[in-house]
Amino acid sequence: DAGVTQSPTHLIKTRGQQVTLRCSPKSGHDTVSWYQQALGQGPQFIFQYYEEEERQRGNFPDRFSGHQFPNYSSELNVNALLLGDSALYLCASRVVAAPGYEQYFGPGTRLTVT
C-alpha cells in the first residue's frame, strides 16, 4: 500500500522566483492538505483540496496557491518567493468519508530560498 509521496525531496530557489511542489495521496484517499513547517515549529495549515476545489485555507497570502487533479494528486505553487518561505512543506491525505479525521503525511519537500 503506497503511502503519501512528494517531489522533489529538496529544492533551492532564489528570492522572487516561483516554485511548484507535488504530492500523490495515499492509495484510496481523496483529500489533500498542505502544511508548512519552519525549523523548530509545528506544521502550519496552508490549505486543503477535495474534489479539485480548495475547501479550507489557513492564514497564508495569495502567493500560495494550489491545485488538485482528477487522480487526487495535488500541487502547491508559491510565487514571488521570500527568504521566510524556507521550510519543510508537507502534504497530508485522508478519506473525507472516513469516520475519523486522521491525516497521513508524506516525507516533505525541503525548500531553501536564498
Place this chain on the structure above:
Amino acid sequence: EDQVTQSPEALRLQEGESSSLNCSYTVSGLRGLFWYRQDPGKGPEFLFTLYSAGEEKEKERLKATLTKKESFLHITAPKPEDSATYLCAFNQAGTALIFGKGTTLSVSS
C-alpha cells in the same frame, strides 16, 4: 483563541526511565486530539487519535490519554529508538490540524 501548548520543549531520558509528555489545549468543539511522531527531516507519523475525555490508547511503549483540557503521552521504559519529536494537534472546523511546537525526546542508552 483556539490553541495547543506542549511541554516540556525538550526531554532527556535514560533508557528504561518512564515519563510523560503534556499537551494542553483550548478549543471549542474538539473533533479529535492527535499525536504524531516526527523524526528529523521527515514527515510526521500518525500515532493516535483521541475523541473524548477519559479515552486511552496504547501502542507498544506509548499510551495516550485525554482529559477535558489536556492530553498526555506516557512513555514506559523508553528505548533509544523512541528518540524523536512528538507533536500534538487538534482538529478545527473541518479537517485542518492545529499543531503544537512539539516535544523533542532524547533517550540515551
